[in-house]
Amino acid sequence: MSHQDLINMTRSLVEHGAADTMEYADDIVRIPASSYTDPEMFEREKKQIFRRLPLMVAPSCELPEPGDYKALDICGVPLLLTRQKDGSVGAFLNMCKHRGNPLVEGTGNATRMVCGYHGWTYKNDGSLVGVASPQDFGAVDKASLCLTRFPVYEKSGLIWATLDPDSTLDIADYLCGYDELLGAFGFDGWTLFAQRTLPGPNWKTAYDGYLDFYHLPVLHKDTFGADFYNRANYFSFGPHQRLSTPSKYAIKVQGEDDQKIDLTQMADEDIPYEVLVQGVWTIFPHISIASFYGGGQRGAMISQLFxxxxxxxxxTTQYYVMENKPETEADVKSAHEQFDFLEIVVRDEDYKTGKRQHEALQSGLLKEVLFGRNERGGQVFHQWVERLTNASDDELKDIFAAECKQAAE
Incomplete structure (x- = not known):
């Protein structure tokens, strides 16, 4: 995939916008309401999707320096990420091989990590280098007691890990070339300005919202405005999707001014990069990326849902990343205002509505929910959830090998 793919997508959006059309799904799709409320299905999804598929676990700028580490729990799996001496990223089970005590919490910087229970010591590459009171404990082969390693992959300023140490699913295959396109954001070298974590509704209810422009001028009329667009065309790369508004116009932000540009009058080579990456980019099963402008420069909110x-x-952890660290007091204030605005939109509008929706669905009196022909993103998402939840490990490899091959053709 290349810069030309971004141009082609943009030209497709322009053509639909000029014709006042959009791409529709073949039909309305009906999803059982129980898929949101069934506890057994929920536990199966955690096992078959979140503990088996590659997950985007951190933006690279969260671990910028050698020795940086991050510990987090995902569906009951304690994960440890480290930036190692050679600049690569390690992903490990955050459990000491002695008794299983987690080595670290939160974030920090350390080349060695000492278990707080008995004092066993590990390097940040996962190797065991010290057993407390070895003369009393007895002889052990330290090389066989390294931290359990997870598959990990870093590309385009993002880090993926698979929470199955025995997984043979190639992470690059899983991304179907989408990781190359994500490089257009330029996240390599960006800075993490701020982050926070918000509680939300059922994970599929929450993720539906990221794949839906239909609700924007209704639910967000007081924040985005009632005249906001509600159409989206979808571009899919395996289960990963980009959605963007079909329009011949784009908004280019220059300083404090917004400039409306007519893309039909602009040569391909003159289209700004921020226009080429406009819209919402989702990484299955739990990531949404959207561009914003605040603090005098380009920024993006990366939403990580578990x-x-x-x-x-x-x-959901919201990461606000910026092209450069804001320098002036005014730019810092502006960036915080942008990030705070996005919290209101998600917490008080999207997730508040999602929680009310889930409570109503738990009555069991609505048997199915609908996704219209104009909601193809949600249709595709639920189809992939069902397909991958029910696929065997071997089938997973075949599915994504085929998707990767198709994307390359």
Missing amino acids: PGDEVGESY
């Missing part, structure tokens, strides 16, 4: 403990719970 299921919670119960079927009606999820949590």
